[in-house]
Amino acid sequence: MSILVNKQTRLLVQGFTGSQATMHSEQSIAYGTNIVGGVTPGKGGTTHLDKPVFNSVLEAKEAVDPNAAIIFVPAPFCKDSILEAADAGIELIICITEGVPTIDMLVVKEKIDALGLRLIGPNCPGVITPGEAKLGIMPGDIHLKGSVGIISRSGTLTYEAVKQTTDLGLGQSTCVGIGGDPIPGSSFIDILQLFQEDKETEAIVLVGEIGGSAEEEAADFIAQNVSKPVISYIAGQTAPAGKRMGHAGAIIAGGKGTAEDKIKKLKSCGVHIADNLLEIGNTVKSVLG
């Protein structure tokens, strides 16, 4: 099984002909991902990487029937691109771009939820199901098909967790980078739910970091709804307080946001904690026995 993406995924690349999109699309195709086309307004009718280019997502939808879209357009245009994909009814939209204004995401998230679609990101490495499909910018060759589901707010930290579980021979069912922005399209909870339902996933690694209360909310969800073992590492145990948090922001968090609090909460909800970055793989292994 796996979650979100697999061999049946038919991927559309938005911002297809840009340099980043081109490089990562080449890598995705080499990994075996089925890219059915791309969108660059004004370049419709041409081909790029031997795939058809369309002027709009709707035209692409009618011609090649994608069921997922990945977005590489610059941040000022992401709101438009995400909502264009949503308007065309693309069920899974992954936004890689970093730097999308938060005010844009408030509207985007509301709209995506109202339409019943799924957005991953922005500011994320994407989603990979090892051996099946790679929708993102992660290095494919560190992955191994296996039983651990990985969810993370950070790109390179995900790669660490992947490398460790690969080196121990455990492998991954699917890895999802939900992104490091304040308003992510999908939360830890959304992805935990999918891993809980996935037959192939035997354990879940949740890589969190300081700020906000997504990990605390995930902890409550895990206590109630997740029967599979969850292993967590929280980055930022040595980060100074108040560096990026506004004065009034701290009051909404009501004491939430430090690594210490997150770890305490996760522990109290039955989550296994990897005390340091180097112990993620070993902790999974010892939990799985």
Added chain:
Amino acid sequence: MNLHEYQGKQLFAEYGLPVSNNKVIHRAEDAVDACNEIGGDKWVVKAQVHAGGRGKAGGVKLVDTPEEAKQFAEHWLGKQLVTYQTDANGQTVSAILIESCTDIGKELYLSAVIDRSSRKIVFIASSEGGVNIEEVAQNSPEKIIYEPIDPLTGPLPFQARRISKILGLDAAQAKQFGQMLPNFVKLFQEKDLSLLEINPLVIKTDGNLHCLDAKINIDSNALFRQPQLVEMHDPTQEDPKEQEAAKFDLSYVSLDGNIGCMVNGAGLAMGTMDTIKFFGGDPANFLDVGGTATQERVANAFKIILADPKVKVVLVNIFGGIVRCDLIAKGILAAIDEVGVKVPVVVRLEGNNADTGSAIIADSDYEIESLNNLEEAAKRAVELAQ
């Protein structure tokens, strides 16, 4: 990005929100003219720094003559103001705000933030103003209201009435607040704010609502479409090293330890700091060199890290994703050559072509060690720093 109070009040005035008659001066000799232009016989003079807690630190004063305002400006302009929110160096006073004096009846609290859990702009209001709102939240939570704004409907009149009730406003003031709330929301959305705080929002003795303070933070991701706000940026209020890093598009935070860190990715950078601490060392900084880690970026990162005299060793931790580690290794060597690095450097390369990359580093003539295991690299850096 943060704004000064006077800049925040400029925005308030643009959006029809009531602020005092005021003038901003950057030279003490302009104080007398400013007071005379404002008129009246009492003025409030306020030192402009980004940090809060200015009043207790002596940065706010009520004066009876323009001459006193001038003396205040002479005393503070260009000086460091240390408050409980700054470090021991404080922040440079870059301007003085002179305002007409407000007769205060009652002090209230109003702010708006982006709440990550509800994914909405949330207004926070309390009848307890002018004090530390976190203490109010802790001691008397019943005096605070959190009112979320739906991005599709915008603020609705019933929400203004709900906030007015908590603030204890009378009918006329509630009507006034009902007109102000949509303007606050408009300002927040149009200017891409991440925080708007008025502490205190006051009821004047004549019964009218008035914004006595203005604290505004802006979403840095949105600066591309906020040219007016970019103009308001005051670099003197920020850590010079963080400023320098921002110029090179590197994310840097200075810390107290002696192990310089250069890492690709924010999460891994924090993870690396934690690992150093785990093995008994102290990181000197957080630095995310970015996904590509080119020679230019690495060279700039070295320059910033080494500008900190505390740094005794630099730990470079790169997880080469799409970018090959052999290219990164060459970039690191070229950067060391360019910058002239005098302290020992420990490099950990992992991922794509890591072995070739490590070999390139091991063969170089520099005092630089290559370990492709983070545990060993972190331990070695801690050892070298002692």
